Amino acid sequence: MDGETERAARLLAAQAQAAELFTEVDRRGLIAPGRGERAVSDDIRDLAHDLFGADRHWHKRIVRAGPNTLQPYRQNPPDRIIDADDIVFCDFGPIFEGWEADFGRTFVLGDDPVKHRLVADLPAVFEAGQRFFEESPDVTGAQLFATVERLTAGAGWVYGGPHAGHLVGEFPHATVDGAQIENYIADGNDRPMRRADRAGRRCHWILEIHLVDPERGFGGFYEQLLDLGG
Numbered sequence: 095m096d097g098e099t100e101r102a103a104r105l106l107a108a109q110a111q112a113a114e115l116f117t118e119v120d121r122r123g124l125i126a127p128g129r130g131e132r133a134v135s136d137d138i139r140d141l142a143h144d145l146f147g148a149d150r151h152w153h154k155r156i157v158r159a160g161p162n163t164l165q166p167y168r169q170n171p172p173d174r175i176i177d178a179d180d181i182v183f184c185d186f187g188p189i190f191e192g193w194e195a196d197f198g199r200t201f202v203l204g205d206d207p208v209k210h211r212l213v214a215d216l217p218a219v220f221e222a223g224q225r226f227f228e229e230s231p232d233v234t235g236a237q238l239f240a241t242v243e244r245l246t247a248g249a250g251w252v253y254g255g256p257h258a259g260h261l262v263g264e265f266p267h268a269t270v271d272g273a274q275i276e277n278y279i280a281d282g283n284d285r286p287m288r289r290a291d292r293a294g295r296r297c298h299w300i301l302e303i304h305l306v307d308p309e310r311g312f313g314g315f316y317e318q319l320l321d322l323g324g
Contacts, residue, residue, distance in 0.1 A: 098296055102322050105262065105298055108190040109319055111146050112197035116184065118145065125201050127178040131157040134176070138186060148188040156185040163200075163313040164306050166255040179204030181212070183315035194262050196300045200314035209312065212305055215249045216316035220303045223258070224320055227287070227301075235276075235283030238301075242279070246305055254304035254313050256280060259320060261291075262300045287321075298322060 115138070119125065124137050135157040142148040159182040162171040167185070176182060183200040200216060202209045219242065226241045227233055242258040257280035275283050279301065289297055301320035306313030 101263070101295065102298070104191075104193045105195075105319060106323050108188075108193040108195040109197065109323070111148075111190050112186065112188060112195035113318075115142050115145060115186070115188070116197065116199050119184070120201065125157075125176065125182050125184075125203070127176055127180070127203060129176050130173050131159055131162070131176070131182075132173045134182075134184075138184065142186070142188045146188070146190060148190055150189045155187075156183075158183055158315075161311045163315070164254065164308065164311065166304065176203070179206055181206075181209045181312045181314060183313075185315055185317065196260075196262055196302075196317060198302060198315045198317035200316060208307070208310060209314075212251065212307065212312075212314045215251065216303050216305060216314050219245045219249055219305065220301060220316055220318075223301055223303070227320060231288065232286050233288075234286055235279045236281050238279050238287065239281055239283075242301075242303065246303075249305070251305040252308055254306035254315075255302075258303065259299055259301040259317065262298055262319070263295070 118141060119138055124134055135155045139155060159174050159176045159180045162174050163181055163183055165171050180203050185198040187194060187196045200213050202213055222245050223242045227238055239258050243253045246253040257278040259279040261277045276285050287299060291297055299320040300317055302317035304313060304315050
């Protein structure tokens with residue numbers, strides 16, 4: 095197995111463990127009415143350690159419920175108690191054997207049809223953005239971001255953040271490249287996404303989708319690998 099093939103395999107393996115983690119979070123009912131966001135976050139952290147031995151996370155752990163789901167990553171809203179009919183999203187970056195995962199999923203408590211529609215639209219917008227990436231050999235980060243914004247509006251939502259993803263790789267990926275904007279799927283990143291980093295390694299990307307409904311006061315989040323795993 096050559097170096098690039100091994101890197102891809104390790105990233106996919108890390109993502110598979112993150113997916114298993116969230117399946118177990120759902121199965122165990124960790125996201126439940128009456129629980130605080132921070133308590134749920136701590137439980138997920140502990141579960142990642144118990145299941146996989148993961149004891150580090152490369153970015154802050156996020157569990158957000160209700161109106162807090164409107165807030166982009168860099169915000170730090172106050173801890174909120176989950177309501178019976180809330181929408182809740184989780185964004186975790188566990189490190190598995192030195193490799194970063196970055197995985198986001200959204201859960202709905204209750205029967206609100208609009209919240210359930212938003213959750214259904216999250217993977218649909220992700221897959222449409224991924225198809226655009228696959229069909230556009232020279233796509234830049236700015237072009238993919240504009241496409242995600244267009245797809246979001248077409249689905250009837252507002253995009254909730256300043257970017258739609260970032261580089262991922264060996265921990266810490268933030269040292270992979272120079273100027274920060276080059277690390278993001280964002281307006282202003284005019285470099286091709288299909289490129290090598292300064293160490294000559296292939297760039298791998300996370301695509302994240304943050305859909306919000308400002309009028310109703312909630313949003314949802316979905317993220318995983320963009321360029322690996324189909």
